[in-house]
Amino acid sequence: MRQRVDQALSDFLAGRRAWMTNVDEALVPVAETIEAFVLGGGKRLRPAFAYWGYRGAGGADSDPVVTALAALEFVQASALIHDDLMDRSDTRRGEPAVHRRFAARHRTAGWGGDPDGFGDAAAILLGDLCLVWSDELLHSAGLDPRAVAxxxxxxxxxxxxxxxxxxxxxxxxxxxxxxxxxxxxxxxxxxxxxxxxxxxxxxxxxxxxxxxxxxxxxxxxxxxxxxxxxxxxxxxxxxxxxxxxxxxxxxxxxxxxxxxxxxxxxxxxxxxxxxxxxxxxxxxxxxxxxxxxxxxxxxxxxxxxxxxxxxxxxxxxxxxxxxxxxxxxxxxxxxxxxxxxxxxxx
Missing domain, CATH: 1.10.600.10 (Farnesyl Diphosphate Synthase)
Structure with a gap:
C-alpha cells in the first residue's frame, strides 16, 4: 500500500515539476523541496486508514482509488510545513524544516532583505501549494465524479x-x-x-x-x-x-x-x-x-x-x-x- 501511494505521489509531482519548470526555472527548488518533503518519509497512515475504510465498506481495489487517497499526504504536508513554521522548529524528520531550508538558501545566495522572513514566506506558500495540490490530486485521479462528490x-x-x-x-x-x-x-x-x-x-x-x-x-x-x-x-x-x-x-x-x-x-x-x-x-x-x-x-x-x-x-x-x-x-x-x-x- 505504501509503495502504491508513493508511486502515485511521485507521478503527480513529476507532472507538477514539469509545469513549474515551464513557468520559471526559479521554481525548481520549490519542486525539489516539496518532492523531498512528501516523498522523503512518513508512514502513509492516512491513506491506509482511508483505503481500508473504503475496502471495509465493500469498495473494490483500484489504482484510481489509491491515487485519490494519496491526496491526504498533501494535506499532511501542508499541515506539517505550516506547523514547523509556527513552532519555529529547526528540523523535520532529521532534515531542515522548510522555512529553515529557504532561509539558508537566501543567505547562501547573498540576496537582499531578511533571510528568515524569506524562509517564512516560502514555507507559507509551499504549505498552501500542497493544500491546493491535495484538491487537484483527488479530482484528477480518475474516479467516478459521483464518488468524488x-x-x-x-x-x-x-x-x-x-x-x-x-x-x-x-x-x-x-x-x-x-x-x-x-x-x-x-x-x-x-x-x-x-x-x-x-x-x-x-x-x-x-x-x-x-x-x-x-x-x-x-x-x-x-x-x-x-x-x-x-x-x-x-x-x-x-x-x-x-x-x-x-x-x-x-x-x-x-x-x-x-x-x-x-x-x-x-x-x-x-x-x-x-x-x-x-x-x-x-x-x-x-x-x-x-x-x-x-x-x-x-x-x-x-x-x-x-x-x-x-x-x-x-x-x-x-x-x-x-x-x-x-x-x-x-x-x-x-x-x-x-x-x-x-x-x-x-
Whole structure:
C-alpha cells in the first residue's frame, strides 16, 4: 500500500515539476523541496486508514482509488510545513524544516532583505501549494465524479478541522491554558480527526457506505486518533531524536500544552507547577532543563496516566470494529493499523 501511494505521489509531482519548470526555472527548488518533503518519509497512515475504510465498506481495489487517497499526504504536508513554521522548529524528520531550508538558501545566495522572513514566506506558500495540490490530486485521479462528490464533504470538513485545530493550538500556547479539557480538544481537532476518523469517512464515502458503517468508523476513529496524538505527545517529550527526527524535548521548548503536560500540572504541587510554567515555551531550555521537566512529568504520574489513556482509547476503538459487519481482511487491517499507530517507539 505504501509503495502504491508513493508511486502515485511521485507521478503527480513529476507532472507538477514539469509545469513549474515551464513557468520559471526559479521554481525548481520549490519542486525539489516539496518532492523531498512528501516523498522523503512518513508512514502513509492516512491513506491506509482511508483505503481500508473504503475496502471495509465493500469498495473494490483500484489504482484510481489509491491515487485519490494519496491526496491526504498533501494535506499532511501542508499541515506539517505550516506547523514547523509556527513552532519555529529547526528540523523535520532529521532534515531542515522548510522555512529553515529557504532561509539558508537566501543567505547562501547573498540576496537582499531578511533571510528568515524569506524562509517564512516560502514555507507559507509551499504549505498552501500542497493544500491546493491535495484538491487537484483527488479530482484528477480518475474516479467516478459521483464518488468524488460523495467524498467532498468529508474532505472539506477534514481540512477545515485541522486548520481550526492548529489555531486552537497556537491560542492555547499564547493563553497558557493547561486544562485537560483544552488539551483534549486541541488533540482532537489538530490531529485526531484528520489522522483517523476523516480518512476513514472519506473512504466510506467513496464506497457509498451505509450509515451504520460510518458511525462505527467514527466510534473507532475518534478514540484511536486521540490515542495516536497522545503517543506523539509522549514522543515529543521522551522520544529518541534518532527516531522522531526532532531534537529531544522540542515540545517543551515550543510550549505545547498537551494532555501529558496538563496531567502533570494537575497532579504536581505548587513548586512543580512553577517549574513547568518556567520551562514550557523556553526556546533556550538546555538538556539539563529538559531532563528536569521529564523527571517532574514522570514522577507526577502524568506519563503513566497518559500511557494508560492510550491503552483505554485504543481498546475502545478496537471494540467499535466489532459492532458492524466489515470485510474480514479490512477489519484485520484496521486492527493492525491501530496497533501501529499507538505502539511505543522503544
Amino acid at each position: 460523495r467524498a467532498r464533504p468529508d474532505f472539506d470538513e477534514m481540512r477545515a478541522e485541522v486548520t481550526v485545530g492548529q489555531y486552537l493550538d497556537v491560542l492555547t500556547q499564547a493563553t497558557g491554558d493547561t486544562s485537560l479539557e483544552r488539551a483534549g480538544k486541541v488533540a482532537r481537532y489538530k490531529s485526531a480527526k484528520y489522522t483517523v476518523e476523516r480518512p476513514l469517512l472519506l473512504g466510506a464515502a467513496l464506497a457509498d457506505a451505509p450509515t451504520d458503517v460510518r458511525l462505527a468508523y467514527s466510534a473507532y476513529g475518534l478514540p484511536l486518533g486521540e490515542a495516536f496524538q497522545l503517543r506523539d505527545d509522549v514522543l515529543g517529550v521522551f522520544g529518541d531524536p534518532a527516531q522522531t527526527g526532532k531534537p529531544a524535548g522540542d515540545d517543551l521548548r515550543e510550549g505545547k500544552r498537551t494532555y501529558l503536560v496538563a496531567a502533570a500540572m494537575e497532579a504536581t504541587d505548587a513548586a512543580g507547577r512553577a517549574l513547568l510554567r518556567a520551562g514550557l515555551g523556553d526556546a533556550d531550555l538546555d538538556p539539563a532543563g529538559v531532563n528536569r521537566l521529564r523527571e517532574l512529568i514522570a514522577s507526577s504520574g502524568a506519563l503513566a496516566r497518559t500511557e494508560q489513556r492510550i491503552v483505554t482509547l485504543t481498546d475502545a476503538a478496537l471494540a467499535a470494529l466489532t459492532t458492524v459487519d466489515l470485510d474480514t481482511e479490512a477489519r484485520q487491517a484496521l486492527v493492525d493499523l491501530a496497533i501501529a499507530a499507538t505502539r511505543r517507539a522503544d
